[in-house]
Structures are given as C-alpha cells and as structure tokens.
Amino acid sequence: MQLFRHLVVSCLVLFSFIFSFQTKANEAEALFSNYSPALVQIKCINIESGQKSSIGTGFFISESGHIVTNYHVISNFIQSPEQYRLELLDNNEQTHIVDVVDIDVINDLAILDAKQPWPVHFPLASEPPTKGQEIYSLGNPHDLGMIVVPGTYNGIKSKSFYKRIHFTGSINSGMSGGPTVDEFGNVVGINVASAGNQIGFLVPVDRLFNLREQALETLDVKKEEAFFVERITKQLTENQSALFQDLIQSEWPLYSLGQAKVPNELSDFMPCWGDSNQDKEKELYTAASTNCALNERIYLSSDMTTGHAQMGFSWIHSDKLNELQLATLFTQTLNRQYSRNNAGQDDVTDFYCQEALINNTLKTTSKGISCVRAYRKYPGLYDVRFHSLLLDKNDQTLVGRYVLQGVSETTAQSFFTKFVESISWN
Structure with a gap:
C-alpha cells in the first residue's frame, strides 16, 4: 500500500512537471506568433x-x-x-x-x-516583474534566426553603478537589442550582455522610457554627426559627474597593506582583490598588492570604451637587496603597465606626463607621475593615469596607481587630492 502511494505521488509530480513545461512552451510559442512581425x-x-x-x-x-x-x-x-x-x-x-x-x-x-x-509593436511594461517570475528573451543568436529563450527575472544586479536586470537565461551574440517580455508580451527589459553560464543582463525598460521622452523633443531636428557627438559628450559628462561624485564624496575606508595605510573599497560597486608572494620562499623581497576596479565600462566603439576607474597598491619590503637593487625593483614596479590602452590615435591625443615630489598633510612624501590625454571628439573629457612611489624609508616602499577614464578636469583634480591625502606609513 505504501509503495502504491509513492507511485501515485511520483506520477502526480511528473505530470505536474510535464504540464508546467508544456504550458511554458505554449506561452513562448504564442508570444512568438503574436509579436514576430x-x-x-x-x-x-x-x-x-x-x-x-x-x-x-x-x-x-x-x-x-x-x-x-x-x-x-x-x-x-x-x-x-x-x-x-x-x-x-x-x-x-x-x-x-x-x-x-x-x-x-x-x-x-x-x-x-x-x-x-x-x-x-510591443507594449512596454509599466512596472517590473516580481523576483523569480518567468520572462522571455527574444532575438537572433549568431544570425541563426529569431528564437525565444525562457528565463527568470532576478531583480536588479547588485553592486553596480549602472542599473541592469539579472536574467537567468542564455543571451547570445546577435540577440543584443532584442526585447525580454513577460507572459503577456510587455517589454520588461532590453537584452544587452551575457556573462555565460545562463547569466544575462538586461537594460530595465524604465531607461527606455527616459530615452523615448528625450527623443520626442528632437523629432524635427536633422540628425547629423554633430548632433550625436553633442549627445554623447553631454551623456558622458553628466555620467562621470554622478559616478565620481559618489566616489569622491564618500568616506574612504583605510586598511594596512604591509607597513603602509591605503584606501580600501571606495564603494560596493568598486570591489577590491589582493595578492602576495608569501608562498615563494626563494624571493629576496616581500610583496603584497591590492587592486580595485569598477565592473563595467561604457561602450563607445569597437576601439574605445570609457567610464572606468581602477586603483591599486603594491607594498614592497626587503632586507636582502642592496640599495641599487631596491631602487631598480621600485622603479620597475612604479613603471609597470596598469590598465589597458583602450583607444586609438583617432580617438584620443597622446598622453602628456609630468613628474613631481608630492607632500601631503600626513607628512609623507611621494614621487608622482601624472599622465593625461584628451578625447578628440568629446571636448572636456580626459583619461588620467597616476603612479606614485612612497618615499622616506630605505628598505620598503608603497607604489600607488589609479586610472580614470572619461573624466573632467575638475573630477581628475578632486580624485588626485583625495588619493594622495589617503596614503601614509603606519
């Protein structure tokens, strides 16, 4: 009798699964049929x-x-x-x-x-789905033809400055720009990126509402190249102001890296990671490093991204190397390439660099190298690189670095001041 009950329950569960699967398949088929034009x-x-x-x-x-x-x-x-x-x-x-x-x-x-x-045409959803709700991504993956991909709405991506929906489902190349809809065909998001392994990201539909309102104001304006250059410049300028205002005005937490004190995570959307060489017994020096970076960039072209920030430190100590060997090691670390060159000669000017000794209010002295390049198309925006070498000690140093992409002169100066005033020996 007990075995019979288990069989009945198993059959009911299997039937429920098959019924649910068939229902979802029917919904997807109906959506595609209704909205394919x-x-x-x-x-x-x-x-x-x-x-x-x-x-x-x-x-x-x-x-x-x-x-x-x-x-x-x-x-x-x-x-x-x-x-x-x-x-x-x-x-x-x-x-x-x-x-x-x-x-x-x-x-x-x-x-x-x-x-x-x-x-x-597709209607736009007036409110977001509930977390866990089934939604459907539509698009043309790898130029293979239009398909429907079922997935799950997992709310807004956490620890991100840019608002994105976390979608559990496959978004592949070619599906970019397609709609993700609820069971009634209302657009809840726009396909934008994939992290693989059934992790996709969507632009929330409220961002589309904002763009549509903006577009209505310029319907009668002739859209030549200058119009879009002006649009992009304004959007990048406003975005960098909001992004770095968040970072610069916040209280920077400090922590000890070796015998130095440095900033830690500036924001939850700029996580930090660390490394050291303590597992390498034959090394003649001790090194520990940290690196913090935004997870996202703003795409402008296949040759250029912007809207990025990265900051890192390397503490180096040795009682085995002589003065010349230490100086060589410190200089090599200071000049090490940091972040990628993400633009060509048509996009930006060459970097202009200056070197100086920098004293802060914490009575530490650094050798600093600051490099700046200007955006050719978008006036008032720059990429900035800064490397510094903390002085005052013979057997150790701290190398500090940061990269800011697409910032104004005011933002660059404010970040520089906050950075150099946040570094000291313990």
Whole structure:
C-alpha cells in the first residue's frame, strides 16, 4: 500500500512537471506568433564592401515605426556615418533602410525610425516583474534566426553603478537589442550582455522610457554627426559627474597593506582583490598588492570604451637587496603597465606626463607621475593615469596607481587630492 502511494505521488509530480513545461512552451510559442512581425534584425552595413559589419536585434515600440536596439549594434554608423548605413530585415525577409532618432550610450540604447507605419509593436511594461517570475528573451543568436529563450527575472544586479536586470537565461551574440517580455508580451527589459553560464543582463525598460521622452523633443531636428557627438559628450559628462561624485564624496575606508595605510573599497560597486608572494620562499623581497576596479565600462566603439576607474597598491619590503637593487625593483614596479590602452590615435591625443615630489598633510612624501590625454571628439573629457612611489624609508616602499577614464578636469583634480591625502606609513 505504501509503495502504491509513492507511485501515485511520483506520477502526480511528473505530470505536474510535464504540464508546467508544456504550458511554458505554449506561452513562448504564442508570444512568438503574436509579436514576430514586430521583431527585426538590425544590420550595420559597410558601404564600400556592401557587407554587414555588425548585427543585432530590434523591436518596434510604436505604430509610427520607431524601433529599439542597443547602441553598440549601430555604433559604427554613429562614429563613422560616411562609411556605414543601417538596415532592418523584417520577418518576411524584406530589407528597409532606417534612420537613427536618438541614442543613450550610458544605457546602451538607441531608437531608430523605419520611416513607415508598422502595424504590430510591443507594449512596454509599466512596472517590473516580481523576483523569480518567468520572462522571455527574444532575438537572433549568431544570425541563426529569431528564437525565444525562457528565463527568470532576478531583480536588479547588485553592486553596480549602472542599473541592469539579472536574467537567468542564455543571451547570445546577435540577440543584443532584442526585447525580454513577460507572459503577456510587455517589454520588461532590453537584452544587452551575457556573462555565460545562463547569466544575462538586461537594460530595465524604465531607461527606455527616459530615452523615448528625450527623443520626442528632437523629432524635427536633422540628425547629423554633430548632433550625436553633442549627445554623447553631454551623456558622458553628466555620467562621470554622478559616478565620481559618489566616489569622491564618500568616506574612504583605510586598511594596512604591509607597513603602509591605503584606501580600501571606495564603494560596493568598486570591489577590491589582493595578492602576495608569501608562498615563494626563494624571493629576496616581500610583496603584497591590492587592486580595485569598477565592473563595467561604457561602450563607445569597437576601439574605445570609457567610464572606468581602477586603483591599486603594491607594498614592497626587503632586507636582502642592496640599495641599487631596491631602487631598480621600485622603479620597475612604479613603471609597470596598469590598465589597458583602450583607444586609438583617432580617438584620443597622446598622453602628456609630468613628474613631481608630492607632500601631503600626513607628512609623507611621494614621487608622482601624472599622465593625461584628451578625447578628440568629446571636448572636456580626459583619461588620467597616476603612479606614485612612497618615499622616506630605505628598505620598503608603497607604489600607488589609479586610472580614470572619461573624466573632467575638475573630477581628475578632486580624485588626485583625495588619493594622495589617503596614503601614509603606519
């Protein structure tokens, strides 16, 4: 009798699973059937070769023909409009030329115009789903055709300055810019990135509401290259101000690294990691290091990202090396490459560097090297590198470094002051 009950329960559980699976499959099929005419592929075409340089997904949000996709899908056109054109491929394999209405590089969004009415479009959700709710990502992965990927809404990504939805589901290349919808077809987010292993990220739909309102103000403005340069400059300037205001105005926690005192995590969205050589018995010196960095960057083009900050320290001590050997080791550590060069000669000027002795109010002296380069297209924005060597002790030093990308002169100066005033010997 007991065995019979277990069999009945097992059958009921299996039936429930099969029924739930079939229900979800039916929902996905219905969504795709209802909204497939509003789902399109976006292509950026190189005019000279006639071949696509990038592809992504787009979706209609109005009967008037407005389409949403990611900024990075169309970035080649925005950066070099004389070399590229934009096309959409609809569900009937028909090609249409599209224009750009407006962009948001901070949230990686763009609104396009098909220049004709479109009968089917996606509605936008007025409120976010509940955590754990089933949602569906739509797109064209690897140019294989439009698909529906079921997944789970896991709320807003934690420890991030930029607001992103954590989606448990596969978002692959080519799905960028596609909609993620609830069971009724309401758009809750826009596909933007993947970390692999069923971890995806979406731009929340409220960011699209903001861009749509902004776009409505300039519908009658002719969209030439200068318009988008001005847009990007304004967005980057406002974003760096908000980002670094958070970092600079906060109380920097300090901790001991060797015999020096240095800043620790400046914010929960700028985590720190550490390392040392204590497991290497034959080393002639002791070294311990820490590195803190933002997890995200702002994409401008395939050659350039910005909106990043990185800070690190290396404490070095030795009672085995002579004075010349120590000086060589300290200099090599000071000049070590820190962060990547993420822009070309067309994007930025060469770095201009200055070297100086720096005294702070904690009565420590550093040798500092400060390097700055300007953005060619976006006036008033700079990349900054700073390396310093803490002096005053013969057998040890502290190397401090930071990199700031896309900051104003005021932000760069404020960060420099706070940084040098936060370092001292114990």
